[in-house]
Amino acid sequence: MDGAPDTAGSDRSAPPAGNGDGAGRSRDHLYLAIQTDGQRLAAGLIRLLHAMSIGLDLNPSDFQCYALLRIEGPMTPGEIAHSMKLATGSVTVLIDRLEARGLVERDRHPDDRRKVIVRPTEMPGTVPATGAPLGIRDAMLDLHSRYSESELEVIADWLARAGRTLTELAAGAHR
Amino acid sequence: MDGAPDTAGSDRSAPPAGNGDGAGRSRDHLYLAIQTDGQRLAAGLIRLLHAMSIGLDLNPSDFQCYALLRIEGPMTPGEIAHSMKLATGSVTVLIDRLEARGLVERDRHPDDRRKVIVRPTEMPGTVPATGAPLGIRDAMLDLHSRYSESELEVIADWLARAGRTLTELAAGAHR
DNA sequence: TCTAGTATCTCGAAAAACAAGATATATGCG
DNA sequence: CGCATATATCTTGTTTTTCGAGATACTAGA
Numbered sequence: 001m002d003g004a005p006d007t008a009g010s011d012r013s014a015p016p017a018g019n020g021d022g023a024g025r026s027r028d029h030l031y032l033a034i035q036t037d038g039q040r041l042a043a044g045l046i047r048l049l050h051a052m053s054i055g056l057d058l059n060p061s062d063f064q065c066y067a068l069l070r071i072e073g074p075m076t077p078g079e080i081a082h083s084m085k086l087a088t089g090s091v092t093v094l095i096d097r098l099e100a101r102g103l104v105e106r107d108r109h110p111d112d113r114r115k116v117i118v119r120p121t122e123m124p125g126t127v128p129a130t131g132a133p134l135g136i137r138d139a140m141l142d143l144h145s146r147y148s149e150s151e152l153e154v155i156a157d158w159l160a161r162a163g164r165t166l167t168e169l170a171a172g173a174h175r
Numbered sequence: 176m177d178g179a180p181d182t183a184g185s186d187r188s189a190p191p192a193g194n195g196d197g198a199g200r201s202r203d204h205l206y207l208a209i210q211t212d213g214q215r216l217a218a219g220l221i222r223l224l225h226a227m228s229i230g231l232d233l234n235p236s237d238f239q240c241y242a243l244l245r246i247e248g249p250m251t252p253g254e255i256a257h258s259m260k261l262a263t264g265s266v267t268v269l270i271d272r273l274e275a276r277g278l279v280e281r282d283r284h285p286d287d288r289r290k291v292i293v294r295p296t297e298m299p300g301t302v303p304a305t306g307a308p309l310g311i312r313d314a315m316l317d318l319h320s321r322y323s324e325s326e327l328e329v330i331a332d333w334l335a336r337a338g339r340t341l342t343e344l345a346a347g348a349h350r
Numbered sequence: 351t352c353t354a355g356t357a358t359c360t361c362g363a364a365a366a367a368c369a370a371g372a373t374a375t376a377t378g379c380g
Numbered sequence: 381c382g383c384a385t386a387t388a389t390c391t392t393g394t395t396t397t398t399c400g401a402g403a404t405a406c407t408a409g410a
Contacts, residue, residue, distance in 0.1 A: 027327070030331055033331040034334060040334070040335065043246040043342070044339070044340070044342040044344075044345065047342055048341050048345040050239070050243070050345065054260055059235075059236075059396090060235030061397080068221075068225070077357080077358065088357080089360075089398080089401090090398045093359095094397085109357095112356090113406060113407090114406045115357060115406095135348075139343075140340065141206065143337060151329045154329045154330065155330065155333050162216050162219070166216065166220055169219075170225065170226040173227070173310075234366080251388075251389090252389065253388060261367075262369070264391075265367045269366085284388095288376085289375045289387065290388060291388080
């Protein structure tokens with residue numbers, strides 16, 4: 001996955017620098033717009049997550065665990081406990097609840113039989129990787145049909161970089 | 176706020192349509208890239224939120240409530256209870272906990288004195304609107320310095336539209 | 351093999367959420 | 381105005397969830 005070719009042509013190794021015809025004011029305006037709109041995007045995502053947790057009728061911990069498994073992939077109960085800062089005993093019963101609803105499955109680790117692997121089950125009517133309802137994918141496709149290819153390249157490039165940036169920040173803040 | 180001038184020049188009222196020189200394969204490739212990278216961005220944001228909740232040492236419900244207040248602005252306990260699908264009594268003690276830590280404040284509603292207004296307090300060292308650590312803003316500014324103005328316009332435009340799309344989806348899923 | 355280390359699960363105690371009722375304020379009707 | 385009804389928050393007793401510590405099962409190295 002990470003070896004995929006960079007979708008944007010320009011290299012981004014350094015700022016453009018060339019077009020600095022004193023247009024700093026315009027750039028500042030754009031920065032502010034991106035900050036504001038980025039916050040709105042984040043708010044929209046949080047609202048959507050919130051709606052999903054209500055829709056699945058999961059308490060905040062259970063949904064957080066489920067979302068974590070969707071995002072990071074299968075994990076052991078110990079890893080979940082560490083990541084969520086929960087006691088291992090709490091994770092045991094938490095997984096019991098998720099398993100009872102068919103949202104996750106437990107498997108024994110093939111090499112170390114002390115370990116258990118918890119993985120989210122496939123849910124029909126959802127985006128496989130995220131568990132999000134399919135409507136979101138269709139809405140985004142509709143949105144993207146309004147952009148030219150070169151614009152889509154810029155967007156894809158930004159998404160990839162912004163995602164990496166946030167992940168790095170989260171990792172840094174985690175200790 | 177919504178009356179701000181559209182940062183992108185083109186109107187987006189209809190798909191570009193002109194450049195359809197049989198390059199559907201390339202578009203499909205871009206769609207897939209955006210889907211994948213968008214999921215990664217969402218994952219990064221979730222990781223960051225997760226790290227923030229750990230950093231603030233709040234249990235999932237308390238953090239969810241705090242994030243909600245940051246996003247939606249001041250609310251009454253009743254609105255919080257409705258939005259989070261919590262009993263009003265649970266919200267009372269939840270707010271007690273947040274208030275004891277100085278994260279939120281209670282005020283009486285000026286017109287209806289039965290009501291209480293809960294609002295997040297200003298936190299030094301954080302982005303005022305979101306409560307996110309300032310590092311995120313700096314990292315994003317650094318990222319954006321690599322893009323040209325016209326590219327930034329495309330990004331800002333997409334952010335605004337995608338945020339609206341997600342918010343609408345969340346509202347639709349909420350009933 | 352024996353011992354130490356690791357991963358998960360079980361059990362009693364503390365914390366959080368719920369449901370229902372109490373208190374205080376608002377609104378509308380005679 | 382006086383009273384009844386409605387609304388918003390807070391309190392109380394019960395159920396659910398989490399915690400902390402220890403039990404069980406497995407791994408790895410001396």
